[in-house]
Amino acid sequence: MEDILSYEVVHVEESDELVGIGKKLMEQAGLRPRDALHIASAAADKADYFITCDDKVRNKKVKIVEVLGYGLNVMTPVEYIKKRGGG
Numbered sequence: 001m002e003d004i005l006s007y008e009v010v011h012v013e014e015s016d017e018l019v020g021i022g023k024k025l026m027e028q029a030g031l032r033p034r035d036a037l038h039i040a041s042a043a044a045d046k047a048d049y050f051i052t053c054d055d056k057v058r059n060k061k062v063k064i065v066e067v068l069g070y071g072l073n074v075m076t077p078v079e080y081i082k083k084r085g086g087g
Helices: 016-029 033-044 061-068 077-083
Strands: 049-051 073-075
Touching: 016 033, 016 061, 033 061, 049 077, 061 073, 073 077
Parallel strands: 049 073
Antiparallel strands: none
16 A cells, blocks of 8 residues: 555645635535535645545535535545555
8 A cells, every 4th residue: 555644745825715615615515614624625725535534524525525516535544545455
């Protein structure tokens, strides 16, 4: 399995656009403010994966993808490892 620690880390600056995406996620996907901003930050750089153990977030993945307009993969760490061939 590839080394997860070698993945790129991107710092995302707060912006009106980022806050706007977060608000849409709160209103349309029913996310809590902290979760909405976290996912908006991932989406700002078009992340492929959003890894979480929070079932409340995972259960809203279809709505999250609808709001974002692209296929962000929302999954648990175990699902991610299995998908990437490590389990």
